[in-house]
Amino acid sequence: MIQMYQVSKRYPNGALALQNINLYIEKGEFVFLVGPSGAGKSTFMKLIIRRELPTSGQIIVGGRNVTRLRPWEIPRLRRSVGIVFQDFLLLPNKTAYENVAFALEVTEASPREIKRRVPAALELVGLKHKLSALPHQLSGGEQQRVSLARSIVNNPLILLADEPTGNLDPDTSWEIMDLLCEINKRGTTVIMTTHNSNIVDRMKKRVIALENGIIVRDDQRGAYCR
Amino acid sequence: MKLRTIIHHFKEAASSIRRNGHMSAVSVGIIALCLLILGGFILVIANLHHIAEDIESRVEIRVFLKDDLSERGIDQLGEELLALEEVKKVEFISKEQGLEQLKQELDEPKVFALVEKNPLPHSFKITLKEPQAVEAVASKVQKLEGIEEVNYGKEWVERLFTFTRALWIIGVLTIAALLTIVVLIITNTVRLAVFARRKEIEIMKLVGATNWFIRLPFLLEGMLMGLAAGCLATLFLYFGYSFVAAKVIALAPFLPWLPMGSVVTKVCFGVVALGMFVGATSSAFSIRKYLQV
Numbered sequence: 001m002i003q004m005y006q007v008s009k010r011y012p013n014g015a016l017a018l019q020n021i022n023l024y025i026e027k028g029e030f031v032f033l034v035g036p037s038g039a040g041k042s043t044f045m046k047l048i049i050r051r052e053l054p055t056s057g058q059i060i061v062g063g064r065n066v067t068r069l070r071p072w073e074i075p076r077l078r079r080s081v082g083i084v085f086q087d088f089l090l091l092p093n094k095t096a097y098e099n100v101a102f103a104l105e106v107t108e109a110s111p112r113e114i115k116r117r118v119p120a121a122l123e124l125v126g127l128k129h130k131l132s133a134l135p136h137q138l139s140g141g142e143q144q145r146v147s148l149a150r151s152i153v154n155n156p157l158i159l160l161a162d163e164p165t166g167n168l169d170p171d172t173s174w175e176i177m178d179l180l181c182e183i184n185k186r187g188t189t190v191i192m193t194t195h196n197s198n199i200v201d202r203m204k205k206r207v208i209a210l211e212n213g214i215i216v217r218d219d220q221r222g223a224y225c226r
Numbered sequence: 227m228k229l230r231t232i233i234h235h236f237k238e239a240a241s242s243i244r245r246n247g248h249m250s251a252v253s254v255g256i257i258a259l260c261l262l263i264l265g266g267f268i269l270v271i272a273n274l275h276h277i278a279e280d281i282e283s284r285v286e287i288r289v290f291l292k293d294d295l296s297e298r299g300i301d302q303l304g305e306e307l308l309a310l311e312e313v314k315k316v317e318f319i320s321k322e323q324g325l326e327q328l329k330q331e332l333d334e335p336k337v338f339a340l341v342e343k344n345p346l347p348h349s350f351k352i353t354l355k356e357p358q359a360v361e362a363v364a365s366k367v368q369k370l371e372g373i374e375e376v377n378y379g380k381e382w383v384e385r386l387f388t389f390t391r392a393l394w395i396i397g398v399l400t401i402a403a404l405l406t407i408v409v410l411i412i413t414n415t416v417r418l419a420v421f422a423r424r425k426e427i428e429i430m431k432l433v434g435a436t437n438w439f440i441r442l443p444f445l446l447e448g449m450l451m452g453l454a455a456g457c458l459a460t461l462f463l464y465f466g467y468s469f470v471a472a473k474v475i476a477l478a479p480f481l482p483w484l485p486m487g488s489v490v491t492k493v494c495f496g497v498v499a500l501g502m503f504v505g506a507t508s509s510a511f512s513i514r515k516y517l518q519v
Contacts, residue, residue, distance in 0.1 A: 049432070051432075072436070075434040075435060075436045075439075076434065077434075078431070078432060078433065078434035079433070079434035083432055083433075089425070089428075089429050089432070090429075091426055091429060093245050102429075102430075102433065103433040103434075105234065106430065106433050106434055106435040106436075106439060107434065108228055108230075108231050110230075111230075150433070
């Protein structure tokens with residue numbers, strides 16, 4: 001699903017974020033991306049959705065060479081990749097329903113399809129009863145669920161979760177993890193960055209550890225630390 | 227892009243204006259004020275220009291004829307003058323008419339009592355299509371047969387033209403400067419509104435919206451706000467002008483003040499169009515920076 005060959009990224013200010021990354025992530029995998037701040041995790045995510053271009057190397061996402069996309073092909077790539085952020089990134093003046101519907105409107109989906117899929121996505125994350133709530137009326141965990149629903153509503157091939165539990169308490173974090181597992185079971189490839197060692201250790205999934213832009217460890221059934 | 231999407235964008239633009247109510251109101255207010263000042267100034271300049279033109283149109287050439295010219299010669303000369311392309315009207319003024327006019331203008335019966343014989347020659351009064359051509363026409367007429375003297379108040383006319391030309395240049399420069407300022411202020415206002423919503427744009431990009439999908443509602447929003455501001459400014463311009471015009475006409479009835487109607491309508495339409503155009507384009511420009519995510 002995701003392949004990287006000799007990928008390096010140097011920012012214009014000279015900082016070397018990633019060095020010579022080679023990896024292969026299969027369809028349906030669940031991968032943790034761990035490492036200290038500044039190790040290159042965020043850059044890794046940005047490269048996949050083409051928010052940044054690598055300085056050298058090739059990246060293939062879902063059969064498409066991301067580094068060779070023309071500007072007008074980028075929206076299509078991003079529609080096939082769902083994204084969840086630590087700070088949720090919901091539109092503050094749209095309701096939960098509208099926030100999720102937004103991701104579909106962008107694809108010019110028909111109103112019928114929107115009416116069918118938005119409630120389904122919100123039901124999956126357990127928020128069927130709060131469709132018309134605005135983000136500030138929801139708790140942190142609930143906001144993250146809305147953002148999860150938004151990221152999966154158009155059935156993406158890949159889900160990128162950038163510290164999705166970073167702002168949440170342990171119990172709520174586990175609820176989100178259960179949802180991510182559920183989404184993964186339905187066939188979506190999930191890549192999640194995190195600092196939460198507890199979660200990584202208990203999940204027993206593939207762990208890729210980055211340090212100073214280099215992959216220092218890649219375990220199939222890993223833990224946060226060796 | 228599907229029709230449904232375009233309708234969706236219109237709804238989106240309208241609801242976004244409503245949601246950002248405070249910001250929208252301030253933007254519309256500022257833009258309306260800018261357009262009002264610009265429109266008002268254009269009307270003032272247009273009136274000054276109109277007055278100057280009215281004065282210019284009174285410029286005329288007086289052609290005095292030689293005494294020995296026969297009646298046939300006079301008729302022929304009149305036709306020759308009328309044949310000149312710059313000439314609008316030629317009026318024959320006989321000795322006697324000339325004296326009558328002079329008497330009326332001077333109003334000094336004692337002076338005329340002393341005059342036994344009419345000293346004035348026959349003359350033509352020439353009105354021009356383009357007052358600026360007065361000097362050229364005068365020199366052409368000078369060369370014709372049977373002419374004693376050509377008079378058009380050379381110095382006075384030159385001063386008048388210098389003045390009206392200066393007025394015109396100042397008017398154009400001021401309007402250009404005002405227009406620039408107005409465009410800058412509108413652009414800046416819209417840019418602030420777009421900046422306030424950069425997060426929204428970022429999210430749109432991340433969920434895979436195409437640039438046009440993001441741009442269009444902003445463009446429509448800018449256009450709608452420009453339209454609202456233009457209408458507001460038009461309202462004030464229209465009533466303000468009729469109020470001021472009434473006052474001026476009462477104070478100085480001799481001034482050829484432009485009537486309500488064509489010019490005011492044109493300016494009002496211009497103001498609305500400018501508001502919409504600048505609103506839309508400055509939205510498009512302001513958003514460009516945020517689209518490169």
